Amino acid sequence: MLIIDWDVHHGNGTQALVEDQSGIHFVSMHQWPWYPGTGAANDRGPHNSVWNIPMAAGLAPSAYVDALERGIDKATSGFVPDIVLVSAGFDSLAGDPLGGFTLELEHVAQLTRSIVERANGWCGGRVVSALEGGYAPDRVGAACVTHLGALA
Numbered sequence: 001m002l003i004i005d006w007d008v009h010h011g012n013g014t015q016a017l018v019e020d021q022s023g024i025h026f027v028s029m030h031q032w033p034w035y036p037g038t039g040a041a042n043d044r045g046p047h048n049s050v051w052n053i054p055m056a057a058g059l060a061p062s063a064y065v066d067a068l069e070r071g072i073d074k075a076t077s078g079f080v081p082d083i084v085l086v087s088a089g090f091d092s093l094a095g096d097p098l099g100g101f102t103l104e105l106e107h108v109a110q111l112t113r114s115i116v117e118r119a120n121g122w123c124g125g126r127v128v129s130a131l132e133g134g135y136a137p138d139r140v141g142a143a144c145v146t147h148l149g150a151l152a
């Protein structure tokens with residue numbers, strides 16, 4: 001299993017749940033420094049099955065897209081997931097009151113398509129996505145529509 005978390009906050013709860021299981025690889029990209037303060041790049045979990053990607057606020061959107069894709073590549077080097085879970089936090093969009101990332105809807109679509117294409121190769125396209133953060137309701141709604149469209 002691969003879990004990909006693009007919520008603007010570190011997936012500290014998810015990491016705590018899965019880091020003891022070497023068969024679950026977890027990639028979290030998050031703003032740094034930022035709440036909850038965990039998720040340093042050198043925190044790889046006890047089995048080195050965690051890839052934390054701390055990122056500064058206010059970078060170009062492509063910096064976040066590229067960093068997450070590189071993280072996914074590292075997490076799947078020599079590891080073929082049987083299913084992919086997405087922690088789809090839309091507080092990583094530009095304009096969110098609780099985050100400083102700069103993603104737009106086109107980047108949500110780009111990342112989603114990238115994950116689906118990879119999952120098609122790994123595991124017959126088995127992707128499950130769960131809505132996480134997002135505090136600008138109009139933006140979250142639009143991002144959900146975009147994300148679901150790209151998943152389909």
Ligand SMILES: [Zn+2]
Nearest residue numbers: 007008009133
């Ligand atoms: Zn969040």
